Amino acid sequence: MSADQKPNQRPELAALDDATVAQALTRMHLIRKFEEAAEASYMRGLIHGTMHLSIGQEASAVGTTLPLEAHDYILSTHRGHGHCIARGAEPRLMFAEFFGKETGYCKGRGGSMHIADVEGGNLGANGIVGGGLPIAVGVGMSIKAQKNGRVCMVFFGDGASNEGAFHEALNMASIWKLPVVFVCENNKYGMSMDIGRAMAVPNVADRASAYGMPGHCLDGNDLAGVAAVAKVAIARARSGEGPSLIECKTYRWRGHSKSDRNLYRSKEEIEEWRNQDPIRRLEDELKAHDRFDAAALMKLEEDAQRDIDAAVEFARACPDPDPKDLTRDVYAL
Amino acid sequence: MPSDTLEAVSEIRELSYAEAVREALAQAMEADERVFLFGEDVGVYGGAFGVSGDLVHRFGKERVIDTPISELGIAGAAVGAAITGMRPVLEIQFSDFVTLAMEQLVNQAAKIRFMFGGKASVPMVVRLPGGSGTGAAAQHSQSLEAWFAHVPGLKVLQPSTPHDAKGMLLAAIDDPNPVLIFEHKLLYKTKGHVPAEAYRVPIGKAAIRREGTDLTIVGSSIMALKAEAAAERLASEGISAEVIDLRSIRPIDFTTIAESVRKTHRLLVVYEGVKTMGIGAEISAMIAESEVFDFLDAPIIRLGGADAPIPYNPVLEKAAVPQEDDIVTAATNLVRRGEA
Ligand SMILES: Cc1ncc(C[n+]2csc(CCOP(=O)(O)OP(=O)(O)O)c2C)c(N)n1
Numbered sequence: 001m002s003a004d005q006k007p008n009q010r011p012e013l014a015a016l017d018d019a020t021v022a023q024a025l026t027r028m029h030l031i032r033k034f035e036e037a038a039e040a041s042y043m044r045g046l047i048h049g050t051m052h053l054s055i056g057q058e059a060s061a062v063g064t065t066l067p068l069e070a071h072d073y074i075l076s077t078h079r080g081h082g083h084c085i086a087r088g089a090e091p092r093l094m095f096a097e098f099f100g101k102e103t104g105y106c107k108g109r110g111g112s113m114h115i116a117d118v119e120g121g122n123l124g125a126n127g128i129v130g131g132g133l134p135i136a137v138g139v140g141m142s143i144k145a146q147k148n149g150r151v152c153m154v155f156f157g158d159g160a161s162n163e164g165a166f167h168e169a170l171n172m173a174s175i176w177k178l179p180v181v182f183v184c185e186n187n188k189y190g191m192s193m194d195i196g197r198a199m200a201v202p203n204v205a206d207r208a209s210a211y212g213m214p215g216h217c218l219d220g221n222d223l224a225g226v227a228a229v230a231k232v233a234i235a236r237a238r239s240g241e242g243p244s245l246i247e248c249k250t251y252r253w254r255g256h257s258k259s260d261r262n263l264y265r266s267k268e269e270i271e272e273w274r275n276q277d278p279i280r281r282l283e284d285e286l287k288a289h290d291r292f293d294a295a296a297l298m299k300l301e302e303d304a305q306r307d308i309d310a311a312v313e314f315a316r317a318c319p320d321p322d323p324k325d326l327t328r329d330v331y332a333l
Numbered sequence: 334m335p336s337d338t339l340e341a342v343s344e345i346r347e348l349s350y351a352e353a354v355r356e357a358l359a360q361a362m363e364a365d366e367r368v369f370l371f372g373e374d375v376g377v378y379g380g381a382f383g384v385s386g387d388l389v390h391r392f393g394k395e396r397v398i399d400t401p402i403s404e405l406g407i408a409g410a411a412v413g414a415a416i417t418g419m420r421p422v423l424e425i426q427f428s429d430f431v432t433l434a435m436e437q438l439v440n441q442a443a444k445i446r447f448m449f450g451g452k453a454s455v456p457m458v459v460r461l462p463g464g465s466g467t468g469a470a471a472q473h474s475q476s477l478e479a480w481f482a483h484v485p486g487l488k489v490l491q492p493s494t495p496h497d498a499k500g501m502l503l504a505a506i507d508d509p510n511p512v513l514i515f516e517h518k519l520l521y522k523t524k525g526h527v528p529a530e531a532y533r534v535p536i537g538k539a540a541i542r543r544e545g546t547d548l549t550i551v552g553s554s555i556m557a558l559k560a561e562a563a564a565e566r567l568a569s570e571g572i573s574a575e576v577i578d579l580r581s582i583r584p585i586d587f588t589t590i591a592e593s594v595r596k597t598h599r600l601l602v603v604y605e606g607v608k609t610m611g612i613g614a615e616i617s618a619m620i621a622e623s624e625v626f627d628f629l630d631a632p633i634i635r636l637g638g639a640d641a642p643i644p645y646n647p648v649l650e651k652a653a654v655p656q657e658d659d660i661v662t663a664a665t666n667l668v669r670r671g672e673a
Contacts, residue, residue: 123416168401
């Protein structure tokens with residue numbers, strides 16, 4: 001914390017030192033720029049298939065993962081670029097994967113919806129809504145059996161919380177007190193289905209009580225607030241007390257995927273959430289407390305943009321996989 | 334007996350199929366602490382078919398884990414444990430309930446290695462008691478192995494003898510891929526010679542159970558045994574049948590089938606799963622596409638389960654899957670047709 005900062009900072013923000021905040025902001029910028037570059041690449045025909053952008057949800061991805069340690073695991077979703085970057089994955093290898101190149105994290109076999117960075121503890125995004133939840137239970141079992149002190153954080157959407165997999169996974173993780181943190185990114189919609197029509201209780205976090213675990217319902221656009229709660233849940237998991245359910249209420253600015261014409265939500269609603277931009281909110285708060293000046297903040301953003309531009313150029317220049325290797329990794333030998 | 338039984342060093346003793354599976358589980362757990370068992374009622378209850386028996390007392394509740402009734406959840410948990418360094422062996426109480434776990438087995442376990450560009454593997458084993466004949470009717474009697482054999486990334490086994498049940502399970506636990514083992518419920522009490530040591534029966538290798546010259550009968554699981562019994566009767570009628578026990582559906586040992594057909598010139602495929610779109614179709618097509626086709630003296634015959642759910646009534650239940658008599662009749666017709 002800088003010596004000259006103004007008093008009356010809320011404790012959640014005060015708890016994050018300048019280096020940590022700078023890292024968090026950098027990652028939020030990287031996510032935003034990654035998604036914008038992905039969109040631009042799509043328009044330029046560089047991307048095959050579809051994509052699910054998480055612009056607007058950056059504080060949730062970065063805040064929840066900020067208190068994780070290097071050896072901890074995450075499991076992600078179809079809207080997973082942000083989680084990947086938040087965990088420190090290299091954007092150039094992510095773009096290479098996204099562009100289907102042999103140099104990508106998964107050698108071009110996974111693509112946007114399946115990026116995994118196994119060495120970095122990212123056990124994969126998932127094309128199946130809710131698919132990662134039961135897997136996280138097994139990762140938790142594995143951590144417990146190996147007594148390696150790690151934690152597994154698994155992301156999913158509000159829509160996924162209506163899948164049987166969610167209920168089975170939360171119950172199992174709880175009865176066995178597994179070191180798992182369940183993070184629901186509630187962006188109000190599962191494709192076009194709004195949660196008010198899809199769920200019988202108002203908050204996903206309310207469901208935690210059925211599984212005997214703490215449920216935290218958060219403002220998911222508040223980086224410091226999210227990080228503070230994640231820290232508690234991660235500590236609880238690590239100490240053997242069992243899982244928690246965190247619900248980050250947030251919003252995706254873009255459509256569900258590239259084919260979305262956004263007919264189910266109003267311009268006003270989107271505008272209202274854009275005004276709660278998690279990146280600007282954090283920057284404004286940091287400036288108000290004199291922790292960073294405008295020039296320092298601008299530099300973080302520009303550096304992120306440069307990294308992303310270089311990542312796209314790297315990925316474009318990489319080779320496609322060789323069709324003769326098509327079945328190479330179907331089975332382990 | 335196949336040559337991989339290590340007969341020379343093994344003590345001669347008989348075990349039931351269920352005991353053979355249990356012995357494999359115990360030996361795998363003793364040898365490797367990453368191995369754990371997992372499933373509904375596998376602990377104190379000892380497994381719905383008594384397969385896990387006393388293992389919870391020998392290895393503790395941490396390694397023989399009773400799960401809630403959550404097939405999707407437990408299949409997924411096995412995936413998660415497998416990709417992070419464990420060797421889970423999961424029991425799906427009746428193979429029919431695998432329908433609830435399809436997502437994790439088909440979309441996750443089978444594809445993770447491929448989707449991750451070879452950077453992770455999923456060394457898990459799923460044991461699935463299947464098949465008809467117990468009067469449990471349509472939702473507890475199916476033979477679903479062909480479904481899974483259709484999925485690249487999975488391996489699918491169907492051991493028919495106590496010897497293979499043990500040796501193939503140990504091979505499956507060693508295997509770095511997801512392996513599904515369909516155990517026929519009617520076989521659990523059958524007895525046979527099982528060596529005491531921890532031997533392996535290689536995955537993807539069929540066994541020639543009986544040599545013959547007039548036709549080849551290919552089957553697996555209980556159908557391989559029925560085919561052997563049928564071959565005995567055919568012999569007394571002067572027909573010499575070669576019987577191949579597939580043991581492994583994926584990968585399939587086409588070489589052994591092809592060599593046999595080259596010799597006998599006739600092929601009968603017998604399987605308990607529904608006849609249409611099944612294992613018989615695949616084997617027939619493989620022959621049709623290969624140069625062995627030119628060796629055929631008669632059209633291939635497929636003898637599969639009826640295109641109907643397994644009924645409750647015992648007379649109907651028997652009629653719904655191939656029986657020894659059906660094999661004898663089909664084999665006789667096949668040989669006569671080839672001679673005509
Ligand atoms: C099992 C399954 N059902 C349906 C889909 C199609 N689908 C992909 S994303 C999505 C919406 C998911 O909503 P949510 O879980 O809230 O996540 P969000 O997209 O809002 O991040 C749907 C229906 C799928 N991929 N998997």
